[in-house]
Amino acid sequence: MPSLRGPAPETLHPALWRAHQLGRPGAAVLASGYPELDAQLPGGGWPAGVLTELLLPHPGIGELRLLAPVLAALQQQQRCVMCFDPPAAPCAWALRALGLDLQRLVVVQARRGLKSRARALLPAADVLWALEQALKSGHVGAVLAWLPARLPADALRRLQLAAQLHAGPAFLLRDAQLRSQPSAAPLRLLLASAGPDLLRLTLLKRRGPPPAQPLVLALPAVLSASALARALQPAVPVEAAAATAALLAAARWASTR
């Protein structure tokens, strides 16, 4: 009889959840801007105050288009976004087109910094120190960090502890080969490109049951409609060569005028 069973365990405390449910993160969550992703994340958004690890095969598959809504929302609330060691120079116009405010964005290049004595011992010492300082200060809205593949054993654990003092999300973007290495981040996603302007997300680790199949998100379009149609044509080399040859011929004709 239901009355004899007592209250359901998951209603007793916010940190309790059953294996078939999605857990509730302790701190706030921020909407990611993609409803189908929010449905899969515990709490309904990116968790604040903990590390979130995004694993990419290589930079440039749409990760910033994925994160742009939550970063823009934080900047609207007068909070600053800091990027640590981006893999290449960010283009200011592209960031502006994604909706980010350049006044509230700080880029820290720890890799090319001046040589301190600690750096000779450990190449990642500077970026880990800078990241820890930013997380502990509590004045930064969101943090994006591109960490090297080889890190000290307890580096992520330290960052997770420092992130508890941080009021927003902390994203670590690392290489996809590290998917088999354990990590202290409570949320891990594997990103891959599923097509032009499409992103395939696999939730490797979350507070909840593993998802049945990967999620495919439609990112804000870079390609125009005709370019998209050209991309979706079956990839027969002869056809592709003909299409691109047409493009090149048009270019050559325009250049000779």
Next chain:
Amino acid sequence: MLWLALHLPLLSLEAFCATLPAADTDADTDADTDAGTARPVVLLVEHRVHSANPAAVACGIRPGMKRATALALAAELLPAEASPARDAAALQAVAHAALAFTPSVTLHDTQTVLLEVQASLRLFGGLAALHRRLAAALAPLGHRVQIAAAPTALGAALLAQWFPTPSGRSDPAALVTGPHATDTTVLQALLDAAPVALLGPGRVHGETLQGMGLHRLSDLRVLPRGGLARRFGAELLDELDRALGRQPDLRRWVLLPARFDSRLELFARADSSEQVLHGARVLLARLVAWAQARHARVGAFTLRMRHERQRQAMLPATELQVALAEPSLDPAHLQLLLRERLARVVLAAPTLELQLQCSHLVAGAAPNGELFPTQASEAEGLARLLERLRARLGDEQVQRLVAVADHRPERASRAVPAQGEGVAAPRTAAVGSSTAAMGAGALPLHRPVWLLPDPLPLVERDTLPLLQGRPLQLLSGPERIETGWWDGEPTARDYFIAQAEDNSLVWVWRARLPEAAGEVHWFLQGRFA
């Protein structure tokens, strides 16, 4: 008039122990523990012991002993020369800390600072609150202080030098509060129990007074003044009268210097930056005391390290200039900046002496601390964080992006060093300001987020560029960018958006006019993220 006297009984020992390296002090010591350490330390004047720290007194060493006797009593004794200049510098720092509370500060002798605080009592909320704030201001300097209050200057000084502690044991606290004499009758009653040796002339004529049976000041009071003046001179009566307020007591006020310049000669040469930092801690505490007295905040300071003489010649002193983006009075913040700067400097030789100079102050008090974070406190906290990052990584490594109105992609975006004050500035109506909502009237996403610093040349096969051995599929283009003929860097390029084998989008270009006939070069400019 209400005078406060700050008496520092162990000033010379504490000033000397500040020059010792960090390894000699206890692991958990803060500077509030009694001067010196577990190790016995004595200060010598002309080969005789002048002052000894409690550890040396426990070994049986007394002032007046010879150096050899003291060394025989304590094996690990650290004998050092007393230095009046070092003590005077330490006393000046205490006077500067006191100047933050009242403009009337004077030095009584080599160990006492007098403050006249009647006019400041109402501002600071009473004598007890003033004591607490004085304790907080003097704590970083690390001295044991005895405080007493009286209506006359000399009376307060005498009370601070001697007052009966109820337990008879020295209080381990750093600031010991003595009696507060509210008026001259109370002061007289308190001083009646004091020994005659408290007065200067009393010490000079000590034996004669003892022989006459005059042990306390009350005994002196009942004697006829004429007789006392004839036997012991007018100074004894003069000092008594000045202490009890019967005669005026003229003092010279301490003036605050316009520039801060303080030296510390290290006892042992400093071989590592940690030891230099330990010595600089004392100098930074003095700097903060001076800046507080000026009611301003530190904007920049210079640490000069004088090195040991090398075999060939004298090395020039190493100068380290630390400029603060946000002026501050926080000693922990200044120490952290100095630590990060020291970590990058290679010292040519061991350091013997440290000198701290500051002439750049920013007037105005620090903004009030806030209980709940507001925009101003967030901006200040962010500025401090950026300052710490710049101190460690270098000024050029903390950047902000600026969009330049240029069609050439490598020039369209520039990274400028981020200064602290611009981050929280409200957004002005910039050129081409985009709305925050994605796709709702925003700029088109035709530019990639990641731009390679130098374009990567690509191999061409069958009129298609290859990326990592796989042909790219050109999807969109050509976008012709032809500009820059006026500043010596003309570019004429056709840009294409291409799809790589793993479905990621890249931005490639080729020159519009090939350099040689039939030669086409493809370059990778960026990736769409």
